[in-house]
Amino acid sequence: MNEQLKTRSARSNELELIRAIASEPYKSRAARPIWLQIYDRLADACAGGSLRQGARLPGENHLAEIFSVSRLTMRKALSKLQQEGQLQARKGVGIFVRRCPTRYRIKDNLRFSESLKADADRIETNTLELIRCSVSAEAAVGLGIDRGTQVIFLKRLRVVDGEPIYLTDKEFPACRFPDFETIYEKNQSVTEVYRAHGISQHARAETRVTGGFATSDDSRILKLSDRTPLIKVSSTNCDADGVPIEFTLGRWPLSSVELVF
Amino acid sequence: MNEQLKTRSARSNELELIRAIASEPYKSRAARPIWLQIYDRLADACAGGSLRQGARLPGENHLAEIFSVSRLTMRKALSKLQQEGQLQARKGVGIFVRRCPTRYRIKDNLRFSESLKADADRIETNTLELIRCSVSAEAAVGLGIDRGTQVIFLKRLRVVDGEPIYLTDKEFPACRFPDFETIYEKNQSVTEVYRAHGISQHARAETRVTGGFATSDDSRILKLSDRTPLIKVSSTNCDADGVPIEFTLGRWPLSSVELVF
């Protein structure tokens, strides 16, 4: 069976499933708003696994017709599913089933891959940006350095089983790492950079957890819809002498992570 | 000046402020959707303090007219402000300015009031429910006890400067605390209950942080809109011998807390 046929057949299965889901009569509007009832059914199908991850849903107009509601009502249901990270809409393309909110357990003081490798099959780390610039206001406080100081800025994205899951901005005092770029580019490892600059140990000094909302950049990179709620984790790492050498600001989709301390 | 006049005058000031905010021309729709521009302006007024906390906004129809948009567009802007906890709508009543997302720093392993008392003027603890029942699935794991075991269930709400900020469900193994209710009712203190049952020390065994969305109960109690994003913190406390004696599930509005570890 060739690719095109497989795709067509799969898409047709999705359509049948949606039709089945939509065919049940609604409960009274007073009991639960229609858009929430639609949300419930789609969320169940999503969590139950009957909707394949990565599958494309019919268009909004089509969906509205299938569920016998106006497009706006349909959009309200879809919008909540997007906010929760179960679906992702791409303008001009379509709506796709995101990896369902698996929760990744992250143990503090363990490196990311260490915490995760038991759970996941494929973990990738993508380096999105590596430049030298002035320290951000937030990192200046964390690193205990003055505004205007030069830092090395590193933006990375962790992709687990094909889904972007964790976005980090790291800042390092530039004066400590003259050869950062050269070393980092060899194997994309910060630990290697540390070692090459004579830092054999490092420890986490403090971790702060807050909530917030995705900027449009964050949304784009994490393949989420705009203004999705996020969990933000900021932390400072120190060398053996207790001098700060790294400030990290990490962002997770709200329902995709469980931090354990 | 009597109360009614004061209220009327204050409300009129709010109206003038809103009119001023709305009078500026919009940027092009392509640059930023109108509803987001309205959101920006209201969020600024809210954060800048020009909108008094607790103030009531004009009705949606009126607001839509003032901002020269349809009611739906207006609602979209208001809805984002509600999701972020800056506004709160009460059906049949009106839309009110919530305490702006102050962030409360909570240090792990400190009791709530200890972490907070530096920041806040008035802290209240309201006991909402105190019953004996079967252990919840989540607490059963945390406490290491079997399903069906009896526990004491305690639901409390922390109110800081008049704003509900932190909602907790606590469960304690019933067999350990025969006199829980009697002791607790004297001064609303769990520590006192511990002491009365011969537990002089207790320590936090593990803390888990996740994100989630408010149930309709949560929303009502925390005076938030439905399905607002939350930060959830679950933790287990143990006695001196390391035996679990308390499981706590706490919920905060997403933007109202900063957890420090």
Add this chain to the structure above:
DNA sequence: CAGTGGTCTAGACCACATG
């Protein structure tokens, strides 16, 4: 009772991505 926020409709235009 009047006014509020919550829901829902039918229709329209736009910017965007893909073939």
Add this chain to the structure above:
DNA sequence: ATGTGGTCTAGACCACTGG
């Protein structure tokens, strides 16, 4: 060129709250 999701309108009915 077509279809997609994103935005916006004008109008309607409902359930709820308060006086």
